[in-house]
Amino acid sequence: DGGITQSPKYLFRKEGQNVTLSCEQNLNHDAMYWYRQDPGQGLRLIYYSQIVNDFQKGDIAEGYSVSREKKESFPLTVTSAQKNPTAFYLCASRKNREHSSYNSPLHFGNGTRLTVT
Amino acid sequence: KNQVEQSPQSLIILEGKNCTLQCNYTVSPFSNLRWYKQDTGRGPVSLTIMTFSENTKSNGRYTATLDADTKQSSLHITASQLSDSASYICVVSYTNAGKSTFGDGTTLTVKP
Numbered sequence: 001d002g003g004i005t006q007s008p009k010y011l012f013r014k015e016g017q018n019v020t021l022s023c024e025q026n027l028n029h030d031a032m033y034w035y036r037q038d039p040g041q042g043l044r045l046i047y048y049s050q051i052v053n054d055f056q057k058g059d060i061a062e063g064y065s066v067s068r069e070k071k072e073s074f075p076l077t078v079t080s081a082q083k084n085p086t087a088f089y090l091c092a093s094r095k096n097r098e099h100s101s102y103n104s105p106l107h108f109g110n111g112t113r114l115t116v117t
Numbered sequence: 118k119n120q121v122e123q124s125p126q127s128l129i130i131l132e133g134k135n136c137t138l139q140c141n142y143t144v145s146p147f148s149n150l151r152w153y154k155q156d157t158g159r160g161p162v163s164l165t166i167m168t169f170s171e172n173t174k175s176n177g178r179y180t181a182t183l184d185a186d187t188k189q190s191s192l193h194i195t196a197s198q199l200s201d202s203a204s205y206i207c208v209v210s211y212t213n214a215g216k217s218t219f220g221d222g223t224t225l226t227v228k229p
Contacts, residue, residue, distance in 0.1 A: 035219075040126070041221055042206070042220055043206070043219040045216070045217075090161075105151060105163035106153075106161075106208075108160025110159045113158075
């Protein structure tokens with residue numbers, strides 16, 4: 001089955017440590033996205049990539065970094081500079097590069113819940 | 118500022134009953150509107166999509182409507198089931214800059 005795999009499902013880290021969240025897709029999608037979800041709030045875009053070796057900042061990129069060395073993979077690093085890193089992180093992909101593409105919905109992974117203490 | 122507002126924030130209904138969720142937006146220029154269903158601890162899954170020329174779209178017991186003039190959309194769930202318990206998210210895409218704006222979601226609980 002094609003899909004998006006995020007790992008691990010739960011992640012615990014001490015404050016001051018960097019942590020990398022994995023996101024892999026076998027849908028052959030061009031575009032990949034990272035969102036952050038906090039309780040009672042809408043998803044907020046952290047970073048996105050529309051093509052290998054290229055990525056763009058989203059609305060809340062500060063304290064995060066990404067890479068897109070392969071089409072299938074889009075890991076997210078939460079650095080110690082992120083002031084409030086505890087959240088639910090969702091990775092998504094889309095077949096077409098256009099954000100507003102009618103026939104190309106976002107396909108989401110099942111998320112990684114990061115807790116930093 | 119492009120905004121998407123959903124109401125109610127949460128809703129509890131009995132199994133078998135119908136319900137309607139609302140989404141108002143100020144996104145411009147409008148491209149399309151999607152409704153997603155998000156089960157607890159999972160990623161959202163697309164239910165429907167509509168452009169300004171479509172005013173109704175159904176997916177099984179889910180029916181979405183769109184009034185592009187008033188910038189309002191609704192998601193109607195018929196004959197609710199326990200498995201409908203989830204968060205329902207309205208997402209509006211706009212054509213410049215190529216981004217999408219997510220609503221905060223409505224949490225629906227269906228009780229037996």
